[in-house]
Amino acid sequence: MVKLTSEQISKAQKILNKIEAHRFYWKASGYIDKDLEKPIIAIANSMQDAGVGHVHLRELARHVKEGVYAAGGTPIEFNVIGPCAGYAKSPATDDITLLYDLPQREAIADSIEIQMMNYRADGLVCIGTCDKIVPGMWLGAARLNLPTIFLLGGPATPGKWRDAEIVFPTNIIIKGLNMVLSGELKEEEFFEEINNMESCWITGCGACPELTTANTTMIATEAMGLCLPGVSTTPGNDMEKIRQSRETGHVIMDMVKSKLKLKKLMTKQSISNAFRCIMAVSGSTNGILHLLSLAKSMNIDFTVDTIQQISETTPYISPLRPSGPYSMVDFHHAGGVMSLMARLKPVLNLNCLTVKGVELSDNLHNVQVKDSQIIRSLEDPIFPTGGIVVLKGNLAPKGSLLRHTVVGSKLAEFTGSAKCFDTQINALMGILQGKVQSGDVMVIRYQGPRGGPGFSENFKIVLLLDALGLNDVAVVADSRFSGATEGALYVGYVSPEAYVGGPLAAVKDGDSITISLKNKRVDVKLDESEIAQRLKEFVPPKPRIKEGVLVAWHQNATQFHEGAMLKRHL
Numbered sequence: 001m002v003k004l005t006s007e008q009i010s011k012a013q014k015i016l017n018k019i020e021a022h023r024f025y026w027k028a029s030g031y032i033d034k035d036l037e038k039p040i041i042a043i044a045n046s047m048q049d050a051g052v053g054h055v056h057l058r059e060l061a062r063h064v065k066e067g068v069y070a071a072g073g074t075p076i077e078f079n080v081i082g083p084c085a086g087y088a089k090s091p092a093t094d095d096i097t098l099l100y101d102l103p104q105r106e107a108i109a110d111s112i113e114i115q116m117m118n119y120r121a122d123g124l125v126c127i128g129t130c131d132k133i134v135p136g137m138w139l140g141a142a143r144l145n146l147p148t149i150f151l152l153g154g155p156a157t158p159g160k161w162r163d164a165e166i167v168f169p170t171n172i173i174i175k176g177l178n179m180v181l182s183g184e185l186k187e188e189e190f191f192e193e194i195n196n197m198e199s200c201w202i203t204g205c206g207a208c209p210e211l212t213t214a215n216t217t218m219i220a221t222e223a224m225g226l227c228l229p230g231v232s233t234t235p236g237n238d239m240e241k242i243r244q245s246r247e248t249g250h251v252i253m254d255m256v257k258s259k260l261k262l263k264k265l266m267t268k269q270s271i272s273n274a275f276r277c278i279m280a281v282s283g284s285t286n287g288i289l290h291l292l293s294l295a296k297s298m299n300i301d302f303t304v305d306t307i308q309q310i311s312e313t314t315p316y317i318s319p320l321r322p323s324g325p326y327s328m329v330d331f332h333h334a335g336g337v338m339s340l341m342a343r344l345k346p347v348l349n350l351n352c353l354t355v356k357g358v359e360l361s362d363n364l365h366n367v368q369v370k371d372s373q374i375i376r377s378l379e380d381p382i383f384p385t386g387g388i389v390v391l392k393g394n395l396a397p398k399g400s401l402l403r404h405t406v407v408g409s410k411l412a413e414f415t416g417s418a419k420c421f422d423t424q425i426n427a428l429m430g431i432l433q434g435k436v437q438s439g440d441v442m443v444i445r446y447q448g449p450r451g452g453p454g455f456s457e458n459f460k461i462v463l464l465l466d467a468l469g470l471n472d473v474a475v476v477a478d479s480r481f482s483g484a485t486e487g488a489l490y491v492g493y494v495s496p497e498a499y500v501g502g503p504l505a506a507v508k509d510g511d512s513i514t515i516s517l518k519n520k521r522v523d524v525k526l527d528e529s530e531i532a533q534r535l536k537e538f539v540p541p542k543p544r545i546k547e548g549v550l551v552a553w554h555q556n557a558t559q560f561h562e563g564a565m566l567k568r569h570l
Contacts (some may be wrong), residue, residue, distance in 0.1 A: 031412075044125070051083075053214060061127055063245035080111050088443045096544075109140035123155070123256040150227040153207065154206050154233060155328035161201070167208060172197050173194070214282075221272035223341065237328055264353050275288070279314040284483025288307060311389050322485070336367050339365060379490040388402065396503075398495040428460060442476070452553070454557075456478060456562050462486070462490055489515065500540075512524070
């Protein structure tokens with residue numbers, strides 16, 4: 001090799017600094033010089049072939065791209081995972097599949113961060129619909145702090161069975177099972193009707209059209225000003241969705257030009273607004289978890305006590321299923337999130353910026369509520385405080401969550417005898433074998449962030465209790481609960497979890513447990529010394545998962561009150 005002089009080395013460095021080697025790859029992908037002279041807008045899309053909330057997102061992304069092109073940008077699209085446990089072909093007693101449910105949120109956040117650090121794009125559009133996808137996109141986008149806008153898939157349109165509106169498969173399954181057990185419907189007739197309803201329980205693309213976690217997180221996204229007004233509740237098959245997609249492409253270009261970055265929108269005040277909206281509609285308890293995770297990941301000071309203060313000062317004013325009679329499509333036609341926030345004006349932070357560069361107060365100017373039964377006034381609430389409450393007490397010293405609107409106030413003061421189960425399978429078998437009786441409190445533990453591992457959901461437990469008519473049984477668990485959960489009193493997210501030595505590990509069969517909405521407590525009737533003595537003898541169970549992504553959760557996950565997530569900052 002020829003030995004270069006210092007002058008030649010200096011010249012070579014200058015030449016290399018001018019070469020943009022990445023252009024080779026862009027050109028190889030079909031882009032031209034004019035494309036590369038424009039701002040690059042990345043589009044993260046959770047489109048899935050097998051995902052009713054996502055199958056329409058490829059088409060929406062096409063319209064976003066057209067909007068970006070028309071506004072002078074160059075769009076590039078990439079995908080993130082978006083599994084839905086509803087597609088899992090597994091037996092009813094399977095309690096492994098749902099261990100992977102929450103961890104997909106972290107996988108989505110990580111993939112967005114990694115992909116975007118490679119692209120170094122100028123702006124980001126997040127297109128998604130469902131329960132872990134939207135929060136995963138929040139977390140990933142927050143790490144980047146680029147001009148960012150969300151386009152949400154919206155709810156699906158409900159179907160009908162025997163003149164009753166259907167928003168979730170269990171609407172048919174539970175009602176039909178009860179009809180079979182009562183003799184009103186023959187078993188073969190029931191299965192024939194089930195087969196017919198499989199293809200029409202909803203009649204379009206989008207999230208299950210009740211206030212599940214998917215719709216809760218979409219509402220929260222709009223409440224934080226991260227999408228265009230109306231995007232969160234516009235049904236997936238509505239032509240308005242196309243117009244919103246095209247406008248989203250134009251708005252992200254405006255954000256890039258004005259340098260309106262995500263952290264100017266995603267603030268403590270806007271997150272507080274989102275918490276209030278969830279309380280006002282009694283959204284999914286998972287929505288509370290995801291907002292808390294977002295705040296913690298951004299080092300924004302939110303605690304479970306702050307959340308309870310918000311609950312105590314936010315009336316429950318919108319009775320959406322499963323807490324009331326109305327679907328998400330009904331809510332949309334009543335005015336959706338903007339009308340809800342117009343009702344909540346006295347308790348909101350109105351000076352928060354939104355994606356269009358205007359304050360929330362501007363978005364709410366002249367907004368009208370179209371149906372005062374679906375979105376009631378603050379003076380005529382369904383309940384004077386929020387639909388979700390934080391319970392503490394000697395079983396949950398760091399907090400737990402109760403969505404009291406799905407059972408009503410009649411069970412909100414409950415005392416019963418503990419029946420303890422250390423896995424969901426054992427709990428399901430315990431119910432089927434008659435070990436759980438009216439008046440009992442089922443304790444389900446080792447399901448938390450580390451004990452699960454992965455912070456599993458306990459949807460099947462309450463579903464089975466409801467199916468068997470055991471509506472006067474309560475559940476206390478260190479697991480999460482699906483937003484579709486209804487039919488029994490449940491307290492979840494108990495923190496600290498049993499696996500790390502939380503008080504739930506000390507409970508034994510026959511102990512008396514009291515759940516009190518009035519006092520905001522969940523307690524076992526034991527003195528502190530007895531709990532301490534039992535915990536001294538406690539030995540955590542061996543982990544069921546010994547390889548793969550869940551190992552990180554078993555070793556490193558934080559507790560619910562800390563955001564229940566893998567650590568991603570020092």
